[in-house]
Amino acid sequence: xxxxxxxxxxxxxxxxxxxxxxxxxxxxxxxxxxxxxxxxxxxxxxxxxxxxxxxxxxxxxxxxxxxxxxxxxxxxxxxxxxxxxxxxxxxxxxxxxxxxxxxxxxxxxxxxx
Amino acid sequence: xxxxxxxxxxxxxxxxxxxxxxxxxxxxxxxxxxxxxxxxxxxxxxxxxxxxxxxxxxxxxxxxxxxxxxxxxxxxxxxxxxxxxxxxxxxxxxxxxxxxxxxxxxxxxxxxxx
Numbered sequence: 001x002x003x004x005x006x007x008x009x010x011x012x013x014x015x016x017x018x019x020x021x022x023x024x025x026x027x028x029x030x031x032x033x034x035x036x037x038x039x040x041x042x043x044x045x046x047x048x049x050x051x052x053x054x055x056x057x058x059x060x061x062x063x064x065x066x067x068x069x070x071x072x073x074x075x076x077x078x079x080x081x082x083x084x085x086x087x088x089x090x091x092x093x094x095x096x097x098x099x100x101x102x103x104x105x106x107x108x109x110x111x112x113x
Numbered sequence: 114x115x116x117x118x119x120x121x122x123x124x125x126x127x128x129x130x131x132x133x134x135x136x137x138x139x140x141x142x143x144x145x146x147x148x149x150x151x152x153x154x155x156x157x158x159x160x161x162x163x164x165x166x167x168x169x170x171x172x173x174x175x176x177x178x179x180x181x182x183x184x185x186x187x188x189x190x191x192x193x194x195x196x197x198x199x200x201x202x203x204x205x206x207x208x209x210x211x212x213x214x215x216x217x218x219x220x221x222x223x224x225x226x227x
Contacts, residue, residue, distance in 0.1 A: 003156070033215065043203060043217035056214040090157065097213055104149075104157040 002026065004093050004105035012111045018079040021108045025072050025093030031055075032074040033102060034066060037088040046089075049074050050096070078110075086112045115140050117206050119218035126194050126225050134189040134221050136204030144208040146187040147215070148178055152200045160202075163187065174198070199225045 005024045013019050025032050033056075034046040045058040049068035066076040072093075078085055088109050092102035118137045126132060138144060148160040161172025168180040178189045187204060204218040 035217075042219040043205075045214045045216065048214060058214060092157075101159050101162065102215065103159075106156055 004091055004103050006089075006091050006105040006108050008108060009106065010109045010111075012113060013081050014113050015081055015083060017081050018077060019081060019110060020075055020077045021089055021091075021110075023074045023076075023091030023093075023105060025074070025091075026103055029093035029095055029103070030072050031094045031097060031100070032068055032072060033092045033094075034074070034076050035090040035092065036060075037090055037107070038086075043090070046076065081112045083112050086110060115206075115216055117204055117216050117218040119202075119204050119221050121221045122219070123222045124224070126223070128196055128225055128227050129193050130225075132189070132191040132194045132198070132223070134202055134204075134223070136187045136189065136218055138185050138187070138204075138206045138216075140185075140206070140208075142208065144206050146178070146180060147205040147207075148172065148176070148187075148189050149203045149205060149217075150200050151203070151220075157203070160189070194223075194225050196225050196227050199223060 007022045031050045033048040035043050037043045047066050048056040052068045063079045068074045088107040090104055090107045092104045094100040094102045116139045120135045146163040149157045150160050151157045160176050161170050163170045163180045171177045176191050180187050202221045205215045207213050207215045
């Protein structure tokens, strides 16, 4: 089975721009969660999607949004980028719930200049 | 606020030494507990998890963890580490307030020298 894939792997943007990151879960997995990883804050939960609905949300501003498609693929969008948004964005998929084992992708490294 | 604490930020050991990494969480209700590992250049992967039952949980690669409810702790142990255990280890908890969102600790970087 193919693992979780994330595209693009690296991205450089400037302040004020917006960005869209993509995540393809493991086949058959319906729950997709997103995390932001930074050296200072560690891994922080952004949101979780299941059946095209946001089921859980972390404490991030409204500039961070996401969606899930009928094939369980998910995208997250960050608008009006700030320098502090530079981070590794990780996607994880699980069968039904985030209490099931979550399988992580390699991440997208976003650098905001 | 719900939180997960890993007090050891950086641990350096020689091969064959015993390992114990601390993890504490701040919530009195029912939780699910996880340890993840990130080897250099690799994805995060699950080491072990506890949902219910026997509080001593065995995971992959000889790791185990013990859930002590009265201490809100879920410490990771390995009797004899190897150089290949060099990695970053993350404790994670969900179930806070009956939500599924996974809250991670800040991680412990383990370096094992031959």
